[in-house]
Amino acid sequence: MIFTIAHKELKSMFSSPLAWVVLAFVQGVIAYVFIGSLNGFLIAQAQLARTPNAAGLTEIAIVPMFGVGQMLLLMSIPLLTMRLISEEKRNQTMAFLISAPISMTQIIVGKFLAMATFLFLILLLIACMALSVTAGGTIDSGLLIANLIGLFLLGISFAAIGIYISCLTTHPVVAAILSLAVFLGLWIINLASSNPESWLNVVSLLKRFEGFMNGFVGIADVAYFLVITCFFLVLSIRRLDSERLRA
Amino acid sequence: MTSSQALTLSASGLTRKYGNNIAAKNVSIDLYKGQIVGLLGPNGAGKSTTMKMITGNLAPSEGGVQICGIDLIEKPLDAKAKIGYLPEIPPVYKELRVDEYLTLAARLHRVASKKVSEAVNKAEERVGVTHMRRRLIGSLSKGYQQRVGIAQAIIHEPEVIILDEPTVGLDPNQILEIRDLIRQLGNEHSVILSTHILQEVEAICDRVQILHHGSVVFNDAISGLRQFRAGKTIQAGFRTPPDLVELQTALPDTVCSIVRNGVFRIQASSSEDPTSTIVRKSVECSWNLYELSGAQASVEEVFAELTKQSS
Structure with missing residues (x-):
């Protein structure tokens, strides 16, 4: 049942131009950054070869893709999650799902799975680009795998938050703007404090993601993203359940 | 409709409050296999609210629902597997094709994967959308979207089919077709449908429950409703008509009104049949009676009568 929902969601996503536009946009921007940094590496290659412990090809040409990738996800995920629940409510199709013999958990997890699949697709395209340098x-x-894991975890946390926000409203655009605001808030929250020990650094996604970009996959960071994801998925399920009671 | 037939749905004492506003009050419905029950009521009477509670879309404030003996609150998934529901607005995804949408509906309703395409074909055939199967639902007319909505409600051959105003937005031919379809469905399954059209209930239902302000004010077999409507109102035409005041004084136990020039609507306010009085008075005062028919009470009159009783 979960897969049936996920399949339906992916079908709906790709039957609208939005998913294709997002994929093209993300791919285009990342390719531009990739070529730029690859070029930089080629120019500096001779100099780097003489320096001991210098940054390698991966650090210079590939990691910047993920730096931009996180910002692109931050901007594009609200566009993809905005309609997941709110549009079902708006078009009265929620009744179709609720009166079918499936639970709220299956509905939410199915939709989340569709988002995770979409993210996987984006990451696959980035990975292909990165692997293309193995030709020369x-x-x-x-380092590449750490970055991929980091970006994926970041993406699913965004997706879970986005789905929850989509549960709160019947207007997809409101959901998109609200999600974007929340993501940006979580992103730059550490800037509010100059103290590196502050709790603001603990919840900041930016700080969490830095570790992955340096090739460090910390248990605490992985757990943080997974907890955020699960927390918001559970909140979404509770929210939909309570709507049946309150309506 | 004998009691030996299986009880497929039993809702008892359903109450739903929105704050201080009571949308449904103590509504009970019993439905047997092979039966079609009509929920009749003006807009805002609580028909949709009741249906949402029966299908698990809305939790009742009080009361419970059992589908084929399975409690909707304790085992929601098993109970829902036996229901097909068409909400007021057909719950279709406009970006999917008819085929894709019905396949999705079949899968979600636990149709075995080998039988999905067979079920889709059958449902399409029954509601007459086979020639539209490759079209995007968003490009279909309202009538066809409604049919697709009905198709998703019957695709898994549910025991109980719940249709919320199934003929709204259809043209007269389509209405007749859909009524035929509902009658057919009523033979094998049991159906609850809501409507505000009295004729529709009389045309297809075996039993009727009339809701008003959230409460059931009438619950009887369809013959009971006919009896209730008949014999109360008479339409009389005179060649040399009296004026309304004159007629009213001649027939003290009635309420008279003018339908058109020379034709009056005479409603008996007591149980006494005014027909013979009308004929006698007509001869006495030479009104030249030329038409006398037992008009059936209109839906408004039935509602007015019932709510007068209930309050």
């Missing part, structure tokens, strides 16, 4: 050089695959 070697890459630090550990």
Whole structure:
């Protein structure tokens, strides 16, 4: 049942131009950054070869893609999650799902799974681009994988928050703007404090993601993203359940 | 309609409050296999609210629902598997094709994966959308969207079919077709449908429950409703008509009104049949009676009568 919902969601996503536009936009911007940094690497190559412990191909050409990738996800995920629940409510199709023999959990998890699949697709395209340099050089695959994991975890946290916000309203655009505001808030929250020990750094997504970009997959960071994801999925389920009671 | 037939749905004492506003009050419905029950009522009477509670879309404030003996609150998924529901607005995804949408509906309603395409074909055939199967639902007319909505409600051959105003937005031919379809469905399944059209209930239902301000004010077999409507109102035409005041004084136990020039609507306010009095008075005062028919009470009159009783 979960897969039936996910399948339906992906179908709806790709039958509108939005998903294609987002994919093209993300891919285009990342490709531009990739070519720019690859070019920079080629120019500085001779100099780097003489420097001991210099940054390698992966650090210079590939990691910047993920730096931009996180911002692109921050901007594009609200556009994809905005309609997931709010549009069902708006078009009265929620009754179709609720009167079918499936639980709220299956509905939410199915929709989340569709988003995760979409993210996986974006990451696959980025990974392909990164792997293309293996044609003429070697890459630090550990660093690449850490970055991929980091971006995926970041993406699913965004997706879960976005789905929850979509539950709160019947207007997709309101959901998109609200999600964007929340993501930006979580993103730059650490800027509010100069103290590195402050709790603001603990909840800041930016700080959490830095570790992955340096090739460090910390248990605490992974757990943080997973907890955020689960927390908002549970909130979404509770929210839909309570609507049946309150309406 | 004998009691030996299986009880497929039993809703008892359903009450739903929105704050201080009571949308449905102590509504009970019993539905047997092979039966069609009509929920009749003016707009805002609580028909949709009741249906939402029966289908698990809305939790009742009080009362419970059992589908084929399965409690909707304790085992919602098993109970919902036996229901097909068409809400007021057909719950279709405009970006999907008819085929895709019905396949989705079949899967969600636990149709075995081998039988999905067979079920889709059958449902399309029954509601007459086979020639539209490759079209996007968003490009279909309201009538066809409504049919697709009905198709998703019957695709898994549910025991109980719940249709909220199934003929709204259809043209007269389509209305007749859909009524035929509902009658057919009523043979094998049991159906609850809501409407505000009295004729529709009389045309297809076996039993009728009339809701007003959230409460059931009438609950009887369809013959009971006919009896209730008949014999109360008479339409009389005179060649040399009296004026309304004259007629009213001649017939003290009635309420008279003018339908058109020379034709009056005479409603008996007591149980006495005014027909013979009308004929006698007509001869006495030479009004030249030429038409006398037992008009059936209109839906408004039935509602007015029932709510007068209930209050």
